[in-house]
Amino acid sequence: MNASRIALVVDSCTDVPPEDIDRYGMYVVPLQVKYEHESFLDKVTITPQEVYDRFSREIPTTSTPTPAVARNVLERVVADGYDRAVIVTISSGLSATYELMRSLSAGMPELDCCLVDTKNIGMGAGLVALAIARRLAEGASFEDIKREGDQIAKNTRVYFCVDTLEYLRKGGRIGEVTYRVGSLLDMRPVISCNEAGVYYTVTKAKGRRQSLKKAMQCGEEFAGKFPRSTVAVVNGDAAEEAAEVKSELASRMSGVQWWYEGQISPVLVVHNGPGLIGIGVQGEC
Numbered sequence: 001m002n003a004s005r006i007a008l009v010v011d012s013c014t015d016v017p018p019e020d021i022d023r024y025g026m027y028v029v030p031l032q033v034k035y036e037h038e039s040f041l042d043k044v045t046i047t048p049q050e051v052y053d054r055f056s057r058e059i060p061t062t063s064t065p066t067p068a069v070a071r072n073v074l075e076r077v078v079a080d081g082y083d084r085a086v087i088v089t090i091s092s093g094l095s096a097t098y099e100l101m102r103s104l105s106a107g108m109p110e111l112d113c114c115l116v117d118t119k120n121i122g123m124g125a126g127l128v129a130l131a132i133a134r135r136l137a138e139g140a141s142f143e144d145i146k147r148e149g150d151q152i153a154k155n156t157r158v159y160f161c162v163d164t165l166e167y168l169r170k171g172g173r174i175g176e177v178t179y180r181v182g183s184l185l186d187m188r189p190v191i192s193c194n195e196a197g198v199y200y201t202v203t204k205a206k207g208r209r210q211s212l213k214k215a216m217q218c219g220e221e222f223a224g225k226f227p228r229s230t231v232a233v234v235n236g237d238a239a240e241e242a243a244e245v246k247s248e249l250a251s252r253m254s255g256v257q258w259w260y261e262g263q264i265s266p267v268l269v270v271h272n273g274p275g276l277i278g279i280g281v282q283g284e285c
Contacts, residue, residue: 012042024133091197116149119197124158163275226283232260236276
């Protein structure tokens with residue numbers, strides 16, 4: 001029986017680094033990567049590199065976790081001795097994962113669940129999960145997290161740049177006209193999630209380097225609203241660029257208490273293609 005009796009459950013697209021999943025004992029519900037003839041569990045039976053390697057042959061689709069897989073994770077939580085769980089998911093505006101977990105948890109009276117809709121994607125959602133994990137490690141109660149969860153999410157943003165608009169178009173995230181004009185003029189959007197948790201273009205810049213500068217500027221400006229912050233720099237097959245971005249941000253930002261970095265999940269690779277750089281920022285009052 002776990003002493004704290006509060007489990008922390010996340011979905012695989014929160015992109016919490018593996019070492020932190022282990023450190024805080026998080027339970028992970030994997031989304032799906034679906035090819036024409038086979039399906040894979042995100043980060044479990046397929047890796048980001050395997051998705052990149054297969055792009056030339058087929059661009060897959062993605063899906064929420066299967067109810068059976070998600071329920072199995074919650075049953076493991078109960079079997080491990082927990083009677084309360086905090087469930088953190090990517091934005092309900094981008095995925096039905098939140099609604100799935102809400103529905104499944106409502107059917108398990110033996111497990112009292114607090115759900116946090118991060119209204120974010122990738123490491124933006126991951127920063128919310130990590131902040132909650134740190135609060136639980138400090139001794140925060142279930143009621144504390146219920147009160148604080150939504151505000152932690154509101155204090156978190158992610159800004160990302162893609163190397164090509166092709167995958168956003170194929171995934172239906174941008175229209176054909178936006179794709180053609182943006183590609184022709186090499187206009188690169190800096191994308192984030194709005195208050196409803198839906199993608200929107202924060203700003204645009206011509207060329208890769210300028211778009212990265214804009215994204216860094218957005219991250220700095222958001223962090224500047226708070227006395228302290230946590231920052232994550234993630235990438236999709238662009239580790240060297242991500243290291244440069246992190247180094248530049250570190251030289252320009254003060255008050256950063258925690259830094260995180262890592263690769264995006266296979267599911268997010270499907271939607272963004274290779275070359276993504278994401279900057280997650282979380283403010284702390």
